[in-house]
Amino acid sequence: AQSVTxxxxxxxxxxxxxxxxxxxxxxxxxxxxxxxxQSPGQGLQLLLKYFSGDTLVQGIKGFEAExxxxxxxxxxxxxxxxxxxxAEYFCAVGAVGNEKLTFGTGTRLTIIP
Amino acid sequence: DVKVTQSSRYLVxxxxxxxxxxxxxxxxxxxMFWYRQDPGLGLRLIYFSYDVKMxxxxxxxxxxxxxxxxKERFSLxxxxxxxxxxxxxxxxxxxPHFSEAFFGQGTRLTVV
Numbered sequence: 001a002q003s004v005t006x007x008x009x010x011x012x013x014x015x016x017x018x019x020x021x022x023x024x025x026x027x028x029x030x031x032x033x034x035x036x037x038q039s040p041g042q043g044l045q046l047l048l049k050y051f052s053g054d055t056l057v058q059g060i061k062g063f064e065a066e067x068x069x070x071x072x073x074x075x076x077x078x079x080x081x082x083x084x085x086x087a088e089y090f091c092a093v094g095a096v097g098n099e100k101l102t103f104g105t106g107t108r109l110t111i112i113p
Numbered sequence: 114d115v116k117v118t119q120s121s122r123y124l125v126x127x128x129x130x131x132x133x134x135x136x137x138x139x140x141x142x143x144x145m146f147w148y149r150q151d152p153g154l155g156l157r158l159i160y161f162s163y164d165v166k167m168x169x170x171x172x173x174x175x176x177x178x179x180x181x182x183x184k185e186r187f188s189l190x191x192x193x194x195x196x197x198x199x200x201x202x203x204x205x206x207x208x209p210h211f212s213e214a215f216f217g218q219g220t221r222l223t224v225v
Binding site: 006009036041042043044045046049090092099100101102103104105106 | 117172
């Protein structure tokens with residue numbers, strides 16, 4: 001069965017600093033991978049997704065993620081965070097042949113001035 | 114803009130009550146999902162529907178059922194609410210083959 005691990009429950013970053021959120025997945029074949037963001041009191045919004053092809057994926061709001069098959073990772077990065085990036089971030093994996101997404105437990109991001 | 118609308122933002126129900134959570138999407142999506150979100154556990158899939166009157170169990174279907182009589186509407190039913198069903202419930206919809214899933218704002222259900 002597919003699974004996702006987000007090892008960091010909470011990360012604090014200074015405004016303007018770079019960010020990397022970790023995601024490791026477990027799945028036998030090539031996965032479909034996603035990053036979603038949930039701002040306080042809001043639903044989830046898709047940041048970016050990887051299906052195939054170029055392993056560096058660009059998303060909205062200046063985020064990018066890199067798929068590394070050898071490490072079973074799909075880490076999310078941003079070169080310079082803004083106070084509005086404070087939110088909870090979820091990594092998710094999908095499996096070929098079914099439409100279900102499996103989510104990680106999330107990483108809460110706090111931005112300090 | 115795609116809209117997924119959940120009928121209530123906050124709901125308080127008593128133990129043993131039958132509870133209906135409603136979700137409507139306006140983009141003619143085939144797929145609809147119900148997740149529950151709990152601190153430290155992320156989102157867990159309760160049920161999934163890929164067409165009218167079609168449904169599949171997710172990872173935690175016990176104590177829940179669903180109904181999809183029309184393409185745009187997907188209802189989650191708690192047959193007899195219990196305190197361990199106190200949670201945030203999120204509805205989502207998507208086109209087939211892993212296109213983007215669009216989420217509603219969530220319903221925070223408290224069972225007392």
